[in-house]
Amino acid sequence: MKTRIIAGCCMLPLLLVIYFGGWVLWAFDLVIGIMAVYEFYRGFREMDIKPSLPIGIGGAVLLYALNLVACGGRLGDELDYKWLIVWFFACVIVSLLYLFRIEERKLEDGMVTLTGLFYCVFFSFHITLIDQMTDYSILIWLVFITAFGTDVCAYFAGVTLGKHKLCPKISPKKSIEGSVGGILGSTVLSIVFACIFAEELLVHCIVIGVLGGVISQFGDLTASIFKRKMGIKDYGKLIPGHGGIMDRFDSVLFTGPMVFYYILLVLE
Amino acid sequence: MKTRIIAGCCMLPLLLVIYFGGWVLWAFDLVIGIMAVYEFYRGFREMDIKPSLPIGIGGAVLLYALNLVACGGRLGDELDYKWLIVWFFACVIVSLLYLFRIEERKLEDGMVTLTGLFYCVFFSFHITLIDQMTDYSILIWLVFITAFGTDVCAYFAGVTLGKHKLCPKISPKKSIEGSVGGILGSTVLSIVFACIFAEELLVHCIVIGVLGGVISQFGDLTASIFKRKMGIKDYGKLIPGHGGIMDRFDSVLFTGPMVFYYILLVLE
Numbered sequence: 001m002k003t004r005i006i007a008g009c010c011m012l013p014l015l016l017v018i019y020f021g022g023w024v025l026w027a028f029d030l031v032i033g034i035m036a037v038y039e040f041y042r043g044f045r046e047m048d049i050k051p052s053l054p055i056g057i058g059g060a061v062l063l064y065a066l067n068l069v070a071c072g073g074r075l076g077d078e079l080d081y082k083w084l085i086v087w088f089f090a091c092v093i094v095s096l097l098y099l100f101r102i103e104e105r106k107l108e109d110g111m112v113t114l115t116g117l118f119y120c121v122f123f124s125f126h127i128t129l130i131d132q133m134t135d136y137s138i139l140i141w142l143v144f145i146t147a148f149g150t151d152v153c154a155y156f157a158g159v160t161l162g163k164h165k166l167c168p169k170i171s172p173k174k175s176i177e178g179s180v181g182g183i184l185g186s187t188v189l190s191i192v193f194a195c196i197f198a199e200e201l202l203v204h205c206i207v208i209g210v211l212g213g214v215i216s217q218f219g220d221l222t223a224s225i226f227k228r229k230m231g232i233k234d235y236g237k238l239i240p241g242h243g244g245i246m247d248r249f250d251s252v253l254f255t256g257p258m259v260f261y262y263i264l265l266v267l268e
Numbered sequence: 269m270k271t272r273i274i275a276g277c278c279m280l281p282l283l284l285v286i287y288f289g290g291w292v293l294w295a296f297d298l299v300i301g302i303m304a305v306y307e308f309y310r311g312f313r314e315m316d317i318k319p320s321l322p323i324g325i326g327g328a329v330l331l332y333a334l335n336l337v338a339c340g341g342r343l344g345d346e347l348d349y350k351w352l353i354v355w356f357f358a359c360v361i362v363s364l365l366y367l368f369r370i371e372e373r374k375l376e377d378g379m380v381t382l383t384g385l386f387y388c389v390f391f392s393f394h395i396t397l398i399d400q401m402t403d404y405s406i407l408i409w410l411v412f413i414t415a416f417g418t419d420v421c422a423y424f425a426g427v428t429l430g431k432h433k434l435c436p437k438i439s440p441k442k443s444i445e446g447s448v449g450g451i452l453g454s455t456v457l458s459i460v461f462a463c464i465f466a467e468e469l470l471v472h473c474i475v476i477g478v479l480g481g482v483i484s485q486f487g488d489l490t491a492s493i494f495k496r497k498m499g500i501k502d503y504g505k506l507i508p509g510h511g512g513i514m515d516r517f518d519s520v521l522f523t524g525p526m527v528f529y530y531i532l533l534v535l536e
Contacts, residue, residue, distance in 0.1 A: 047375075081349040081350050081352070081353055082349050082532065084349070084352075084353055084356075085349055085352055085353075086529060086532070086533070088352075088356055088386075088390075089390075089525055089529065092386045092387060092390070092391070093525075096387065096490050097486070097490075099490070099493050100438070100489070100493065102437050102438050102493055102496065102497075103437055106497070107315075107493075107494065107497045108376060108379070110383075111376070111379040111380065111382075111383050112379065114379075114382070114383060114386070115378075115379050115382060118356075118360045118382070119360060119364065122356075122357075122360070123360070167368075169370050169371055170368070170370050218365070221368070222364050222365075222367070225367050225368065225370055225375075226375065228370065229370075229374070229375045257357055257361075261354060261357065264350065264354070265354070
């Protein structure tokens with residue numbers, strides 16, 4: 001409990017990263033993507049599946065490099081999505097070619113390589129994409145407010161009120177009361193954010209708050225499923241009491257795309 | 269041998285489909301994508317991996333539907349790539365959510381679902397994308413000329429001259445002589461095509477011919493790797509002497525994207 005709070009404070013530099021945006025956020029996001037895919041691949045060791053870390057890291061670097069090319073080196077401009085398609089294709093092809101050493105490699109090795117590129121690298125990349133949506137980049141805060149807000153509120157609501165199990169097979173400690181508390185907390189925090197920083201977007205912030213409360217729990221549960229199947233408790237030991245990057249950012253992996261597609265499809 | 273030639277003639281309707289393009293090609297390509305993903309998923313039965321066919325087919329239908337939305341129902345217009353990103357994200361998310369029935373499903377079930385969506389559906393979709401590139405849609409012919417040209421020329425060169433094995437572990441019958449013959453055949457056929465139909469693109473056709481000769485063999489070998497690991501000889505029995513759609517179109521899955529990205533990155 002105490003370690004959790006202390007470690008939570010270690011996340012404060014994140015505030016600065018989001019505040020500055022641009023190059024700082026771009027570089028931070030790239031590092032998160034690489035660490036996430038590294039932890040994800042490592043988790044499969046126990047299952048005797050060997051994804052390619054060079055492809056994972058190379059894919060992350062290529063994605064962020066293409067992003068620079070696409071906006072002509074000036075971060076903050078809108079992305080030309082053409083490059084993303086090229087990146088997608090490259091990831092699939094390289095993961096398939098990885099199987100060509102047919103005697104050394106299982107099909108799973110290639111498929112986990114591919115899944116990691118999309119689940120860890122592509123999903124976390126949406127944070128950079130939001131930062132580059134000039135008109136609405138302020139909403140990037142909601143990625144983290146909904147993810148961490150849900151997490152903290154669900155934890156306290158669950159500890160104090162939790163009675164009915166949510167999905168004992170995936171995550172035995174979670175309760176329905178905690179889940180509802182998480183969604184409420186995410187919504188209230190998003191409203192507070194809107195009232196102070198983005199009053200004209202209040203309605204959208206409420207919707208994002210509710211969606212974020214739900215979706216961040218799906219992100220959490222998805223990470224739990226992988227960990228259960230891998231037979232590990234945590235992805236890593238990077239942050240004391242919080243596990244690895246993937247343990248801390250599992251919800252952000254889902255709320256990032258949610259905010260991005262909300263802006264792309266509803267607001268733009 | 270005789271069956272092969274007869275079955276080859278069954279492919280003639282394909283000429284009409286490419287000639288008409290537009291809606292005809294769009295619908296044909298969708299059907300190919302669905303059949304390919306169906307055969308691909310079925311191949312994993314022997315490995316006791318159960319990907320989700322509803323997600324595979326639903327993903328294919330969604331992709332082609334989004335394509336219609338993106339060009340406002342008027343096929344032939346250029347695509348707004350934004351929709352492709354949304355589709356990519358949707359595929360990853362749904363494949364992950366498929367794992368939520370944690371007791372019934374293995375991680376492999378979700379990962380094969382995802383791989384099939386990208387390898388079978390997304391790759392074959394590039395044919396429709398080329399058809400929609402108004403200025404260069406004529407080059408769609410090279411997708412098939414290089415794929416089938418390589419296949420046929422490699423076969424005859426291999427039968428008559430083949431001595432040195434190409435990659436016995438993946439595909440024991442292939443020879444280096446056949447492989448070179450395939451590349452030469454693909455190049456010559458592409459030159460003939462350019463001289464008759466697209467003289468102003470002759471240089472590009474030569475490059476595409478060489479690349480197509482190489483890449484279509486990678487497509488062929490990729491399909492062989494999957495079949496070997498799955499423990500099957502053919503993906504299906506649809507076309508007599510030619511196996512299933514995936515056996516016949518394995519090279520097209522690779523030459524389609526090659527031609528598309530060549531146009532996108534070099535010609536446009």
